[in-house]
Amino acid sequence: MGKRLEEERAQLEAAVAEILGHGDTSSLVAETRQFRDTSAARLAALRGEAQLIKERVGDIAKRSSGVLGGVSVLKNRKQNLETLLNVLTAHLELTRILPLLERLIEAGNRDEVLRHVRILKRIEVHLLREFVPREIERLSSVYAKVLTFARGEFEDAVRRSDTSKMTFASAVFSLLEGERDVLARTMDVYARTLETDLSRVKEDLSKFLSKSPMFDSDAGHTSQVFLNGFVECLGRLAALVDAVNEEMFKQHELSGLLSLLTNAINFVSSGFAKPLLDGLMDYFSVTTLRTPPSDVDLAGQARVGHFIQESVEMANEYNLFLAHIRDKLASFAPNGKLSAQEEARVWSAFQGTSLAFAILELLNKVLWLEQSRLEGQLRTAIKNSASYAAMAAATKGVGGDGKAHEFLDEVFYLVKTSITRILSSLDKSAVCSFVHVVASKVLAEDVYELLSDLASRHIRKENVSPTSLSFSGSTTHFNTVVASVMNSLYVAASYVTTLAQSVRDEATDASFPERDRPTVLGCIDQLEELNTGKFRRLFNDRLQALTDLLRPNFRAELDVIKDTNFQVISEAVLLDMEKKLPFSSSLRTRVEKGLPQWKKDLSPEVFEAFFAALCKMLAKAIEALVFSKRFQQIGAVLLDKEIRSICSFLQNQTNSNVRSTFARLSLLCEALMLETKSEIEQFHTLSAGELTHEDIKRLIKLRSDISE
Numbered sequence: 001m002g003k004r005l006e007e008e009r010a011q012l013e014a015a016v017a018e019i020l021g022h023g024d025t026s027s028l029v030a031e032t033r034q035f036r037d038t039s040a041a042r043l044a045a046l047r048g049e050a051q052l053i054k055e056r057v058g059d060i061a062k063r064s065s066g067v068l069g070g071v072s073v074l075k076n077r078k079q080n081l082e083t084l085l086n087v088l089t090a091h092l093e094l095t096r097i098l099p100l101l102e103r104l105i106e107a108g109n110r111d112e113v114l115r116h117v118r119i120l121k122r123i124e125v126h127l128l129r130e131f132v133p134r135e136i137e138r139l140s141s142v143y144a145k146v147l148t149f150a151r152g153e154f155e156d157a158v159r160r161s162d163t164s165k166m167t168f169a170s171a172v173f174s175l176l177e178g179e180r181d182v183l184a185r186t187m188d189v190y191a192r193t194l195e196t197d198l199s200r201v202k203e204d205l206s207k208f209l210s211k212s213p214m215f216d217s218d219a220g221h222t223s224q225v226f227l228n229g230f231v232e233c234l235g236r237l238a239a240l241v242d243a244v245n246e247e248m249f250k251q252h253e254l255s256g257l258l259s260l261l262t263n264a265i266n267f268v269s270s271g272f273a274k275p276l277l278d279g280l281m282d283y284f285s286v287t288t289l290r291t292p293p294s295d296v297d298l299a300g301q302a303r304v305g306h307f308i309q310e311s312v313e314m315a316n317e318y319n320l321f322l323a324h325i326r327d328k329l330a331s332f333a334p335n336g337k338l339s340a341q342e343e344a345r346v347w348s349a350f351q352g353t354s355l356a357f358a359i360l361e362l363l364n365k366v367l368w369l370e371q372s373r374l375e376g377q378l379r380t381a382i383k384n385s386a387s388y389a390a391m392a393a394a395t396k397g398v399g400g401d402g403k404a405h406e407f408l409d410e411v412f413y414l415v416k417t418s419i420t421r422i423l424s425s426l427d428k429s430a431v432c433s434f435v436h437v438v439a440s441k442v443l444a445e446d447v448y449e450l451l452s453d454l455a456s457r458h459i460r461k462e463n464v465s466p467t468s469l470s471f472s473g474s475t476t477h478f479n480t481v482v483a484s485v486m487n488s489l490y491v492a493a494s495y496v497t498t499l500a501q502s503v504r505d506e507a508t509d510a511s512f513p514e515r516d517r518p519t520v521l522g523c524i525d526q527l528e529e530l531n532t533g534k535f536r537r538l539f540n541d542r543l544q545a546l547t548d549l550l551r552p553n554f555r556a557e558l559d560v561i562k563d564t565n566f567q568v569i570s571e572a573v574l575l576d577m578e579k580k581l582p583f584s585s586s587l588r589t590r591v592e593k594g595l596p597q598w599k600k601d602l603s604p605e606v607f608e609a610f611f612a613a614l615c616k617m618l619a620k621a622i623e624a625l626v627f628s629k630r631f632q633q634i635g636a637v638l639l640d641k642e643i644r645s646i647c648s649f650l651q652n653q654t655n656s657n658v659r660s661t662f663a664r665l666s667l668l669c670e671a672l673m674l675e676t677k678s679e680i681e682q683f684h685t686l687s688a689g690e691l692t693h694e695d696i697k698r699l700i701k702l703r704s705d706i707s708e
């Protein structure tokens with residue numbers, strides 16, 4: 001209609017243009033009126049057509065509404081028909097399955113029972129009580145029979161660690177009791193089974209305690225009834241762990257299984273394991289023990305020893321059991337490994353059980369007693385050690401047989417045995433705690449003070465004499481004693497390293513969880529770092545003290561330098577003295593006489609260290625004398641020849657680098673032999689910093705033939 005109006009408008013405009021072009025307005029008015037009347041008539045016709053179209057559209061809408069209503073009716077009829085068919089099918093299935101299910105239960109066919117229970121749960125929504133009321137009531141009765149059958153299968157699964165029966169029972173519990181009740185049902189069945197199976201543990205313990213309620217050191221203790229009972233408890237728990245399979249892991253997830261396992265552990269702990277641990281401490285009389293048995297209380301020491309051993313073995317079994325759980329759960333995870341977060345959840349869950357707290361309490365008692373026991377054993381070992389007694393008393397003949405430090409062999413053997421015993425518990429906290437005690441108390445204090453006192457007793461000024469501690473050339477048994485002491489100090493440091501490496505190897509081979517192993521190894525490393533350095537410093541300090549005490553033995557040789565006039569030497573005198581070299585010759589004689597006994601009595605490693613310290617002492621003493629003298633250039637040449645001769649001789653006595661010890665002294669001689677002051681001043685640069693500016697200034701002052 002709009003298009004038609006546009007066409008008429010265009011015709012009108014054309015007509016107007018034509019009229020204007022001819023100038024005849026009357027005809028234009030007439031044509032305009034005619035066009036207006038025609039347009040009005042056409043507009044009225046168009047409005048009529050529009051109304052007709054509107055009426056037709058309304059009629060179509062009514063007809064469409066009727067059609068849609070018919071479709072909805074047809075759809076509802078189809079749904080009702082499907083519902084009716086589902087109801088009929090469900091009731092037919094119900095009447096078929098109920099008697100079949102009872103027969104399957106009697107036949108023990110788990111797979112078919114589970115399959116038909118799943119069918120029944122699927123069709124339950126289509127059952128109408130009004131349609132078959134008797135079958136509906138019978139359904140509840142059959143479900144009860146299925147649950148009874150499942151409980152029986154579960155109990156048998158627990159006893160036999162049968163994963164297929166465990167999976168069947170868990171699936172039935174989940175279908176008929178709901179997901180939240182499955183774990184509770186599982187724990188309930190398991191608890192009743194445990195109650196029956198572990199009642200024998202209580203009976204055996206009761207019989208044992210009725211015969212011997214307290215430990216008798218004379219009768220001994222070989223049955224280990226507490227350990228055996230504890231292992232039995234863990235064994236029943238392990239049966240539950242073994243029954244867990246991948247289907248259960250998918251069904252309950254990690255959190256559900258952790259809940260089940262921790263509940264089971266708490267149940268066993270409260271009813272069986274914790275009473276066993278308490279009974280163990282009562283039996284060995286350590287529950288109320290406030291003071292460890294004394295060193296002379298042999299019966300008490302034996303009682304404590306048995307208690308520690310059995311307790312450590314219990315802890316070992318417990319930690320192996322936890323590792324078994326972790327490995328079992330990890331086997332269901334992707335790539336057979338729990339994530340770090342999941343593993344942390346596992347350990348956190350187990351650390352919160354009552355059994356974990358009971359084991360912790362037991363180990364705290366063990367650590368206290370083990371430390372006291374070790375310290376007592378060390379005191380006894382030292383008291384009964386002939387080698388230590390002979391060394392302490394400077395008995396004649398000590399050290400000659402190479403057994404002077406046998407007491408250290410016994411000391412470190414006892415320490416290693418004690419650490420190994422606690423290590424076998426596989427408890428990270430207990431091991432690290434005990435290693436720390438050994439490192440900071442037993443070794444760093446007790447053993448250190450023992451050796452320090454032994455060295456201080458002999459290496460002191462009051463013992464220096466030609467017949468006692470000396471470098472005089474005459475063999476004395478006191479030198480041999482001191483040599484044995486120094487050997488012992490050196491051995492102690494090396495024994496710490498050996499101890500740490502041995503314990504480290506055992507810890508590496510032990511069944512620690514991978515997450516705990518770095519911590520345990522780190523504690524052992526700290527033991528080595530702390531005590532190796534401490535004992536080496538003790539050795540070096542006493543070695544320094546020894547060589548300082550031997551210095552007076554070289555007074556006559558050092559006096560040769562002190563008495564030599566290095567200013568008025570002529571070339572003729574120089575040539576004569578070069579042939580004799582009085583200082584180096586006398587020193588050589590002293591060393592040749594005094595060194596053999598020390599070389600014989602000291603171990604090769606200790607002798608090298610001793611000789612290096614002796615050379616260092618001589619170099620410092622000679623340097624001090626040099627700075628106290630006055631020189632002319634020709635006298636400095638003589639001193640240089642003496643020093644070179646000394647270095648050459650001493651170097652032949654050892655494998656160590658003696659020349660490095662005398663390097664500074666050699667540089668002093670080189671500087672003193674220079675001709676002018678400026679050359680000496682420039683020597684600071686040539687000495688690569690070994691000689692300071694202050695040293696150069698002092699050297700210039702020593703030269704009487706150089707003006708300042």
